[in-house]
Amino acid sequence: MAEPQAETKQNDKILVAEGLEVSYGATQVLWGVSFSVTRGKVTCMIGSNGAGKTTSLNTVAGMLRAKNGRLLLNGDDITSLSPRDRVRRHISLVPEGRQLWPGMSVEENLLMGCFLRQFRPKAHPGLERIYGLFPRLKERRHQMAGTLSGGEQQMCAIGRGLMSEPQLLMLDEPSLGLAPRLVDEIFEFITNIARQGVTILLVGQNVNYTLQISHYGYVMETGRITLEGSTEMLMNNEFVRRAYLGIAEETPSK
Numbered sequence: 423m424a425e426p427q428a429e430t431k432q433n434d435k436i437l438v439a440e441g442l443e444v445s446y447g448a449t450q451v452l453w454g455v456s457f458s459v460t461r462g463k464v465t466c467m468i469g470s471n472g473a474g475k476t477t478s479l480n481t482v483a484g485m486l487r488a489k490n491g492r493l494l495l496n497g498d499d500i501t502s503l504s505p506r507d508r509v510r511r512h513i514s515l516v517p518e519g520r521q522l523w524p525g526m527s528v529e530e531n532l533l534m535g536c537f538l539r540q541f542r543p544k545a546h547p548g549l550e551r552i553y554g555l556f557p558r559l560k561e562r563r564h565q566m567a568g569t570l571s572g573g574e575q576q577m578c579a580i581g582r583g584l585m586s587e588p589q590l591l592m593l594d595e596p597s598l599g600l601a602p603r604l605v606d607e608i609f610e611f612i613t614n615i616a617r618q619g620v621t622i623l624l625v626g627q628n629v630n631y632t633l634q635i636s637h638y639g640y641v642m643e644t645g646r647i648t649l650e651g652s653t654e655m656l657m658n659n660e661f662v663r664r665a666y667l668g669i670a671e672e673t674p675s676k
């Protein structure tokens with residue numbers, strides 16, 4: 423009989439990325455990047471501009487190919503699967519910059535989250551679920567997405583990402599360009615989604631909030647993971663505090 427503890431540990435990881443190497447043409451930008459995402463938890467990736475966070479998420483979603491390394495979803499090797507096959511396996515990416523169809527209504531944008539045939543029967547119950555989570559989207563369901571406020575557009579993009587009932591929801595910079603009040607609101611939504619048991623991989627520019635709502639985090643610098651640990655540990659790490667939280671350590675006065 424399998425040892426129960428070992429089994430739990432193995433099942434714990436929904437996604438494992440091992441040694442990802444990714445290039446744009448001749449320029450390599452990921453150098454042996456390894457990370458994992460624990461089921462039912464929020465895992466985050468922080469790092470300066472151009473570090474490779476978006477590249478990492480796009481590689482998990484299959485939009486970019488790793489020339490080395492592999493990706494395991496629940497232990498299955500998905501490295502060579504197409505983006506569409508990864509959506510079929512309930513991997514969902516809410517991309518940087520939202521990428522909504524501005525001339526389509528909120529509801530039409532949400533329905534695009536169910537574009538694969540296998541998800542279509544779930545489209546209507548899905549809409550009800552999303553409207554329950556985001557009543558503001560229900561009120562605005564016939565409004566063109568391009569006329570929504572920045573915060574509402576982000577809700578719509580997250581809602582679209584949730585339509586396929588993801589087992590892994592990846593959010594790339596969900597608070598980018600939002601006014602402080604809306605940043606609060608978006609992080610509150612993400613916390614609510616996480617409370618419902620959705621596993622999240624979050625890339626966040628707002629490091630303070632991102633660490634607060636995550637359980638575990640990775641720090642990425644110029645294409646490499648340079649630090650990882652519980653978010654509690656990261657929040658107390660001197661480098662993270664200085665580089666990302668803007669907190670200078672107190673130096674003892676003479």
Ligand SMILES: Nc1ncnc2c1ncn2[C@@H]1O[C@H](COP(=O)(O)OP(=O)(O)OP(=O)(O)O)[C@@H](O)[C@H]1O
Nearest residue numbers: 446449451469470471472473474475476477478518
């Ligand atoms: N389509 C592309 N073609 C060529 N180089 C690219 C492309 N996309 C990204 N890069 C480069 O790859 C590196 C990693 O970029 P990436 O967008 O993954 O960083 P990031 O950590 O998401 O940054 P940011 O915080 O600014 O969003 C950068 O040096 C960037 O210039």
Ligand SMILES: [Mg+2]
Nearest residue numbers: 475476477518
């Ligand atoms: Mg990015």
